[in-house]
Amino acid sequence: MDxxxxxxxxxxxxxxxxxxxxxxxxxxxxxISTPPAAPQSARVERPPADHHPVDTPAAGGVATRAEDVDxxxxxxxxxxxxxxxxxxxDxxxxxxxxxxxxxxxLARARGAIGxxxxxxxxxxxxDDVAIDEIEEALLLADLGVEVTxxxxxxxxxxxxxxxxxxxxxxVSGLRADMLARLHGADRxxxxxxxxxxxxxxxxGVNGVGKTTTIGKLSQRLIGDGHMVxxxxxxxxxxxxxxxxxxxxxxxGAQFVRGAEGGDPSSVIFDGVEAAAARGVNVVLAxxxxxxHTRQNLMDELSKxxxxxxxxxxxxxxxxxxxxxxxxxxxxVQAREFAEATAVTGVxxxxxxxxxxxxxxxxxxxxxxxxxxxxxxGEGIADLVPFDPEEFVEALIDQ
Numbered sequence: 334m335d336x337x338x339x340x341x342x343x344x345x346x347x348x349x350x351x352x353x354x355x356x357x358x359x360x361x362x363x364x365i366s367t368p369p370a371a372p373q374s375a376r377v378e379r380p381p382a383d384h385h386p387v388d389t390p391a392a393g394g395v396a397t398r399a400e401d402v403d404x405x406x407x408x409x410x411x412x413x414x415x416x417x418x419x420x421x422x423d424x425x426x427x428x429x430x431x432x433x434x435x436x437x438x439l440a441r442a443r444g445a446i447g448x449x450x451x452x453x454x455x456x457x458x459x460d461d462v463a464i465d466e467i468e469e470a471l472l473l474a475d476l477g478v479e480v481t482x483x484x485x486x487x488x489x490x491x492x493x494x495x496x497x498x499x500x501x502x503x504v505s506g507l508r509a510d511m512l513a514r515l516h517g518a519d520r521x522x523x524x525x526x527x528x529x530x531x532x533x534x535x536x537g538v539n540g541v542g543k544t545t546t547i548g549k550l551s552q553r554l555i556g557d558g559h560m561v562x563x564x565x566x567x568x569x570x571x572x573x574x575x576x577x578x579x580x581x582x583x584x585g586a587q588f589v590r591g592a593e594g595g596d597p598s599s600v601i602f603d604g605v606e607a608a609a610a611r612g613v614n615v616v617l618a619x620x621x622x623x624x625h626t627r628q629n630l631m632d633e634l635s636k637x638x639x640x641x642x643x644x645x646x647x648x649x650x651x652x653x654x655x656x657x658x659x660x661x662x663x664x665v666q667a668r669e670f671a672e673a674t675a676v677t678g679v680x681x682x683x684x685x686x687x688x689x690x691x692x693x694x695x696x697x698x699x700x701x702x703x704x705x706x707x708x709x710g711e712g713i714a715d716l717v718p719f720d721p722e723e724f725v726e727a728l729i730d731q
Contacts, residue, residue, distance in 0.1 A: 548580030564604030
């Protein structure tokens, strides 16, 4: 084989090798040489079993502005927005899942008292030291000094007179005295006996859960066969009307709102007149929780109540919402609101998340205002009528 032939063969080999290299480089650049990894499936974050998004409604919802209401036109769609059944599964799920017992929900509040009672029950006898332990526990649970002394002073005398001789008798006596202090209060939620709209004013400072309470009340009333209208009278808080509108949509209630920053009294008045025109028998009225000064707030609430009864409506309930976690501050709030709006009942929210359940006793004993509803969870079914016996047993049952 001559020299030229070798040169041709070498050149051809170089061309082949170069071509292979070019092809390989091209395949690597296009991702062909290494098969792509199989895509990972998207991770779905599932909410916990007791999570209920319905309790924090998003902004939005259907609304009818109060300034557009024509109460003379009973058939006009502009009077209120009638909202159909909820498109959320949360409401249905809340009805399916059985709520936990009061004892389970009040674990933190029971813990504040239970440790002391357990220590007392473990003693061979009773004396002033045992009662001092109970006293400290009741104060930590926020019963307040006055209520605590009223409960324990008679028990001290019974111990000294040997009427009580065992730890079990001491705890039993405490239970009986606590129940006696909560006995006999009117805890019913009242509506009118005639056909006119009943107005329930819902009052309280911002952040205690007024809007959520109204939504849950609406669901309960509609489930009991009432026709309900929600009136967005808190015109000073951003997004208050939107939140209430979402609750109206989810519960199936009708809804009236006004302009942001407008006169709350006019919104409530228009809501009551709209309810009368449409045959609605309960108006749940949201109210402002904060103005520039506390006196301004109380003056505004007094005005709202007067205006609510100028037309077809009658205020049959004024419900003060109090956050249980605020403890004795709730008692101060109750006293101030009662002076301004003639409070007929208290709704204590977040009772399941607080060790300060004793505020119930403080409100009823010192102010004489009955606790009518308590919030013991986030679900829509967790706003329940207050049962004194169940409450006391949940607090001190060992």
